[in-house]
Amino acid sequence: MELYNLTIHELHDKLKKKEASSLELTEAFLKRIDAVDGKIKAFITVIKEDAIKQAKEADKRISSGKDITPLTGVPISVKDIFCTKGILTTCASKILNNFVPPYDATVIKKLKDASTVILGKNNMDEFAMGSSTENSAFFTTKNPWDVERVPGGSSGGSAASVAAGECTASIGTDTGGSIRQPASCCGIVGLKPTYGRISRYGIIAFASSLDQAGPLTKDVTDSAIMLNIMAGRDPQDSTSIDAPVPDYTKALTKDVKGLKIGIPKEYFIQGLDKDIEKAVKDAIEVLKKQGASVVDISLPHTDYAIAVYYLVATAEASSNLARFDGVKYGHRAKDAGGLMDMYCKTRDEGFGPEVKRRIMLGTYSLSAGYYDAYYKKASQVRTLIKRDFEEAFKKCDVILTPTAPTPAFKIGEKTADPLTMYLSDIFTISCNLAGIPGISIPCGFTKDNLPIGLQILGKPLDEETVLKTAFAYEQATDWHKRRAGV
Amino acid sequence: MAITKRDVEHAAKLARLALSQEETELYASQMAKILTHVEKLGALDTKGIEPTSYTISPKTIFRKDEAKPSLPQDEILSNAPEKAKGCFKVPRIIE
Numbered sequence: 293m294e295l296y297n298l299t300i301h302e303l304h305d306k307l308k309k310k311e312a313s314s315l316e317l318t319e320a321f322l323k324r325i326d327a328v329d330g331k332i333k334a335f336i337t338v339i340k341e342d343a344i345k346q347a348k349e350a351d352k353r354i355s356s357g358k359d360i361t362p363l364t365g366v367p368i369s370v371k372d373i374f375c376t377k378g379i380l381t382t383c384a385s386k387i388l389n390n391f392v393p394p395y396d397a398t399v400i401k402k403l404k405d406a407s408t409v410i411l412g413k414n415n416m417d418e419f420a421m422g423s424s425t426e427n428s429a430f431f432t433t434k435n436p437w438d439v440e441r442v443p444g445g446s447s448g449g450s451a452a453s454v455a456a457g458e459c460t461a462s463i464g465t466d467t468g469g470s471i472r473q474p475a476s477c478c479g480i481v482g483l484k485p486t487y488g489r490i491s492r493y494g495i496i497a498f499a500s501s502l503d504q505a506g507p508l509t510k511d512v513t514d515s516a517i518m519l520n521i522m523a524g525r526d527p528q529d530s531t532s533i534d535a536p537v538p539d540y541t542k543a544l545t546k547d548v549k550g551l552k553i554g555i556p557k558e559y560f561i562q563g564l565d566k567d568i569e570k571a572v573k574d575a576i577e578v579l580k581k582q583g584a585s586v587v588d589i590s591l592p593h594t595d596y597a598i599a600v601y602y603l604v605a606t607a608e609a610s611s612n613l614a615r616f617d618g619v620k621y622g623h624r625a626k627d628a629g630g631l632m633d634m635y636c637k638t639r640d641e642g643f644g645p646e647v648k649r650r651i652m653l654g655t656y657s658l659s660a661g662y663y664d665a666y667y668k669k670a671s672q673v674r675t676l677i678k679r680d681f682e683e684a685f686k687k688c689d690v691i692l693t694p695t696a697p698t699p700a701f702k703i704g705e706k707t708a709d710p711l712t713m714y715l716s717d718i719f720t721i722s723c724n725l726a727g728i729p730g731i732s733i734p735c736g737f738t739k740d741n742l743p744i745g746l747q748i749l750g751k752p753l754d755e756e757t758v759l760k761t762a763f764a765y766e767q768a769t770d771w772h773k774r775r776a777g778v
Numbered sequence: 779m780a781i782t783k784r785d786v787e788h789a790a791k792l793a794r795l796a797l798s799q800e801e802t803e804l805y806a807s808q809m810a811k812i813l814t815h816v817e818k819l820g821a822l823d824t825k826g827i828e829p830t831s832y833t834i835s836p837k838t839i840f841r842k843d844e845a846k847p848s849l850p851q852d853e854i855l856s857n858a859p860e861k862a863k864g865c866f867k868v869p870r871i872i873e
Contacts, residue, residue, distance in 0.1 A: 390857070391857055392856070392857060394849055394853040394854065394856060394857075395849065487832075487833050487834060488834050501831060501832050501833070527841065530839045531832065531834065533834060593822075595818075596818065596819060596822065598815070599815060599816040599818055599819050600819070602812060602815075602816065603816055603819075610793060614794075617794070618859060619858075619859070619866050619868055620857065620858060620866055621857035621858065621859075622857070622859075623859075624859035624860070628869055629869075630869050630870050630871070631868050631869050631870065631871045632794075633796075633869075634868070634869045635794040636794050636795060636796035637796050639793075639794055639795050639796070640795050640796040640797060640798075640801075643795075645801075648795060648797070648801070648805070649805060649808060649809070651793050651795065652786065652789050652790065652793060652795070652805050652809060653809055653812060653813075655789045655792050655793040656781075656785065656786075656789040656809065657813075659788070659789060659792060665820075666816070668829055669819050669820070669824060670816070670819060671829030671830055671831055672824035672827040672828070672829045672830075673819055673822055673824060674829070674830040675827050675828055675829060675830040676822070676824070676827065678830055678833060710808055710811075710812065711811055711812055711815060714812075725830075725833075726833060727832075727833025727834060752833075752834075
């Protein structure tokens with residue numbers, strides 16, 4: 293098997309046994325990027341020389357034999373929403389097209405401390421607003437399984453780079469499904485941990501009460517390895533949870549005897565693709581065979597999740613994105629006639645259509661006279677959605693659903709109507725509103741050979757049971773071993 | 779949900795966005811469609827339900843009041859579109 297198809301744990305084995313150096317791996321991935329990224333367009337920035345320097349440092353650490361982590365010397369990529377010191381960070385927006393952060397996000401610092409090699413920054417929907425990367429100010433990333441189709445989004449560049457073998461793994465962010473939905477579209481594993489499990493410091497904010505970082509990987513073991521490094525309390529983020537970080541790889545036992553799996557009837561609806569429905573139902577059978585039992589549950593407020601999300605997320609976005617004003621960093625409009633004019637022109641020139649639409653919606657719903665009807669109402673219904681999960685988890689340990697109602701759609705298919713695009717997040721959004729962890733893992737292919745994702749949701753801070761269930765399913769199947777033929 | 783051009787213009791002013799005529803009209807129709815979708819929330823009785831703004835219980839985090847080094851001034855200013863005398867420079871404010 294080619295090096296670029298291997299997982300973190302497989303490459304770690306090679307590095308430990310001195311079958312390959314980090315420099316060799318890094319050069320192999322850079323070569324792979326050269327060969328396929330013209331077609332896939334997963335990267336906004338590739339940092340060749342810097343990556344080679346990092347690889348040489350990692351090799352020194354490996355040959356010293358001291359303090360080697362499972363990520364030491366392993367080449368990964370990073371969504372362009374994480375601040376990386378000295379490396380262009382655009383958030384796929386014209387308003388940040390020249391922004392070079394003077395500091396690292398906490399997650400980046402943790403990865404660097406482990407001597408992970410960063411190859412570059414991935415394309416995404418501008419400010420993480422979208423489900424296809426079509427909202428990137430620069431270009432659309434292509435799905436490695438079918439280049440006529442989107443890779444999902446917003447972390448679409450991250451997912452495509454992993455699926456195309458341009459890196460071993462990537463990190464993304466998930467506000468309403470932005471890790472899980474692209475993972476599903478690209479046939480890989482995407483984990484959104486509990487809100488607060490991973491520090492948000494240095495991640496460009498979209499909706500602060502929903503944003504959460506997480507790994508996109510080729511299998512569940514890699515997901516646990518990445519979470520081990522990324523998780524933990526950070527004094528720089530007051531919303532990061534002060535709870536011990538277990539060794540998540542210890543949860544990968546395959547033992548699901550007695551595990552209670554909840555199946556919510558609200559997720560098997562009209563409009564759900566038939567191949568997806570069948571794949572998910574088959575997945576339930578696979579876990580039953582291993583000793584898990586199934587309980588029917590109800591999440592009665594599911595139907596309101598999209599409405600709540602598009603009020604809460606846009607309200608928070610309109611406030612968060614106020615900082616892009618042409619004063620401290622980023623684009624500034626020329627020929628403005630004064631400060632106010634400069635603000636308004638800078639923001640009109642710098643933001644793309646979807647970002648403006650969301651800022652407008654958020655500003656409108658928070659403005660005088662509308663607050664109670666929109667933002668407050670949505671926040672109350674959010675409580676009801678959260679309670680749905682609390683009730684459900686009294687009866688089960690995990691909840692299984694499809695990750696998305698359809699496989700990856702065609703480029704251009706949903707751009708005309710924002711609401712149609714929003715509906716592709718229908719199964720992933722509630723998890724962010726409730727703050728619980730969720731993972732998407734490959735569970736089959738449609739008739740057109742497009743990947744299908746299985747979503748597993750868990751109790752707050754119970755990533756271990758989510759990973760255990762995912763691992764048990766993965767090890768009983770071989771979907772995760774299939775690679776896109778790029 | 780009807781949204782007038784004036785509603786959009788007012789929100790654009792609050793959001794500091796110099797929208798073009800075409801953008802104003804497009805957003806008026808798109809926002810109307812999205813807000814019609816969210817009207818379904820009105821059907822739910824939420825009387826007495828506490829709103830959720832964060833899913834984790836809000837807790838005030840205390841730390842010692844100690845001085846710590848921050849980023850140097852030149853690094854903070856390194857991305858500024860315009861700077862002068864160690865400050866961010868902006869266009870004229872008083873018109």
